[in-house]
Amino acid sequence: MTNFFALTTILAMLITTSCFSQTIKDQKGIPIPDDKFTTTSSGLKYIITQNGDGTKAKVGDKVIVHYNGRFLNDSVFDSSMKRGKPFSFVLGQGQVIKGWDEAFQILDKGSKAVIVLPPHIAYGSQAKGGIPANSTLIFDVELINIEPQIQIEPYKAEGKDTITTKSGLKYIIVEKGNGKKAGKGSNNAKVHYTGFFNDGRIFDSSVKRGEPFKFEIGAGQVIKGWDEGLALMQEGDKFRFIIPFELAYGEAGRPPQIPAKSELTFDIELIEVIPTKVIEPYDITGKEIITTESGLKYCYIQRGKGRSPGVGATVSVHYTGFFPDGKIFDSSVKRGEPIEFKLGQGQVIKGWDEGIQKMGLGDKVKLIIPYQLAYGEKGYPGAIPPKTDLTFDVELVGIK
Numbered sequence: 001m002t003n004f005f006a007l008t009t010i011l012a013m014l015i016t017t018s019c020f021s022q023t024i025k026d027q028k029g030i031p032i033p034d035d036k037f038t039t040t041s042s043g044l045k046y047i048i049t050q051n052g053d054g055t056k057a058k059v060g061d062k063v064i065v066h067y068n069g070r071f072l073n074d075s076v077f078d079s080s081m082k083r084g085k086p087f088s089f090v091l092g093q094g095q096v097i098k099g100w101d102e103a104f105q106i107l108d109k110g111s112k113a114v115i116v117l118p119p120h121i122a123y124g125s126q127a128k129g130g131i132p133a134n135s136t137l138i139f140d141v142e143l144i145n146i147e148p149q150i151q152i153e154p155y156k157a158e159g160k161d162t163i164t165t166k167s168g169l170k171y172i173i174v175e176k177g178n179g180k181k182a183g184k185g186s187n188n189a190k191v192h193y194t195g196f197f198n199d200g201r202i203f204d205s206s207v208k209r210g211e212p213f214k215f216e217i218g219a220g221q222v223i224k225g226w227d228e229g230l231a232l233m234q235e236g237d238k239f240r241f242i243i244p245f246e247l248a249y250g251e252a253g254r255p256p257q258i259p260a261k262s263e264l265t266f267d268i269e270l271i272e273v274i275p276t277k278v279i280e281p282y283d284i285t286g287k288e289i290i291t292t293e294s295g296l297k298y299c300y301i302q303r304g305k306g307r308s309p310g311v312g313a314t315v316s317v318h319y320t321g322f323f324p325d326g327k328i329f330d331s332s333v334k335r336g337e338p339i340e341f342k343l344g345q346g347q348v349i350k351g352w353d354e355g356i357q358k359m360g361l362g363d364k365v366k367l368i369i370p371y372q373l374a375y376g377e378k379g380y381p382g383a384i385p386p387k388t389d390l391t392f393d394v395e396l397v398g399i400k
Contacts, residue, residue, distance in 0.1 A: 025074055026114055027140040037116070040106075044099050045116040052108025052143065059092030060149035060208070063104050068140040078345070083314070083400075086144055090208060094257055097122050099137070107143045115139050150208050152194050155267045157240050169225050170242040177236015180273040182217055184231045188335060190214045190272040191230070196265040203257060203264075214337075216276055220329045223248050223382040226266070233270040241266045249381045276334040279320050282366045282393045289368070296351050297368035301393075304362015309399045311344030315356060316398030322391040329383065329390075338397050349374050352392070359396045367392045 023031045026049060037045040057063050064086045069078040080087045089095045091104055099117035107113055119125065119134045127133045155174040164170050182189055190212045194205040206213045215221045217230050225243030233239055245251065245261045253260040282301045289299045309315050316338045320331040332339050341347040343356060351369030359365050371377070371387045379386040 024114065024116060024138060027068060029074065032114065040102065042098070042102060042121055043118045044102050044121060046103060046106065046113050048107070048111055048113050050110075050112035050142075052111030055109040055146060056107075057091050057104055057109075057143070057146045058149065059105070061091050062088055062147040062149075062209070063091050063143060064088045064145040064147070065104065066142040066144060070138045070140070072136065072138070078312075078342070093204075097137075103141065104143060107141070109143055109146050112140070112142045115141060150210070152202060152205055152207060154194070154196065154200075155238060155240050162242075165228065167224075167228060167247060168244045169228050169247055171229055171232065172240040173237070174240055174267075175236075175238040177234055177238075177270065179235020179270075181234040182230050182232075182270060182273050184218050186276050187217050188214055188274040188276050189217050189230050189233075189270060190274065191268050191270055193266050193268045196267075198263055198265070212271055214274075214335055216331065216334050219331075219334075220327075220383055225264075229266075229268070230270065233268070235270055235273055238267070238269045241268060252378075252381055254381055277336075279328060279331055279333060281320070281322065281326070282364065284366055292354065294350075294354060294373060295370045296354050296373055298355050298358055299366045299368075300363065301366060302362070302364035304360050304364075304396070306361020306363075306396075307399065308360045309343050309357065309396070311357070313343050314340060314400040315343050315396060316340045316400075317356065318395045318397055320393045322393075324389055324391075340398070351390075352394075355392075356394065356396065359394070361396055361399055364393070364395045367394055
């Protein structure tokens with residue numbers, strides 16, 4: 001799901017030398033002797049700088065944290081503290097780097113610490129956006145609050161009929177609603193869901209996050225089994241879907257969270273059906289198309305009068321994404337919710353990080369992005385085919 005999007009961290013780049021060979025400082029610039037750090041079996045180093053109340057988070061709990069990320073030269077590369085907006089994630093679910101999942105199980109509610117993450121529990125041997133391969137990361141962190149895990153009870157489907165479609169999708173009607181029908185297209189669906197592996201383990205849940213998931217039915221924004229299954233539902237329905245791997249994440253899966261050839265089970269409640277807006281692609285007739293050295297192409301449709309964002313700025317954009325045949329695969333306009341992200345930090349595809357820096361507040365631009373600057377040779381299983389060039393109509397609506 002897009003939601004696996006997550007939930008992504010906003011963490012950054014660093015030089016590749018090991019931090020253990022030099023002095024680490026606290027947030028005030030005071031050196032911390034190496035023997036004051038505790039080192040875990042994974043190589044995580046930490047020092048508690050303020051004790052908490054003794055309450056610890058468990059795997060599955062939602063944690064609300066503040067952080068300050070630093071290079072080894074102590075310059076700050078990212079900071080929720082500076083933004084004044086804490087960051088939250090579900091602990092132990094792979095939503096953040098391994099070192100964070102480990103560290104926040106050690107800390108108490110209200111505690112503060114300096115944590116040092118070697119590459120293998122940070123971003124590892126592969127570069128990530130602006131993060132060089134084999135980078136060590138330092139964070140000043142505060143565990144602000146812990147929201148205990150919501151207990152998920154699988155739907156009671158025993159004794160109910162299992163229906164199999166021609167595609168191989170299986171579904172069970174657990175509870176019938178009486179609202180609007182979803183249909184096969186032109187509607188957004190707002191749902192709560194929990195995804196299970198065959199052994200009963202939960203791998204994702206909007207219920208745990210306390211936030212329903214919204215997407216356009218039949219637009220390829222979700223796995224094929226969802227697009228087919230949701231079209232069978234109406235508001236108030238609760239269905240269980242058993243989705244073969246061919247209608248889920250395919251032969252490759254989505255490592256590390258979804259193994260190859262994984263059959264998946266979803267308990268889904270259809271909360272609301274919302275008609276989608278009709279999208280008209282930006283018209284570039286007679287307009288200049290500019291090509292950059294990277295191969296990105298862009299065309300100004302409308303010029304605003306606002307400032308341009310720099311690397312590190314938090315931007316808010318409305319967008320519609322098109323395949324080469326003109327089919328829409330995703331649109332914030334249809335959802336009625338702009339997307340927000342930090343520019344130049346690898347939180348979005350490379351073509352976006354480059355292209356949106358060409359824009360000013362209020363601009364509307366068409367971005368024509370070669371696959372190398374989009375989802376690459378492998379694509380995005382279940383949504384974007386391999387080696388797919390993409391076009392985006394983008395409006396820059398906010399800069400922070």
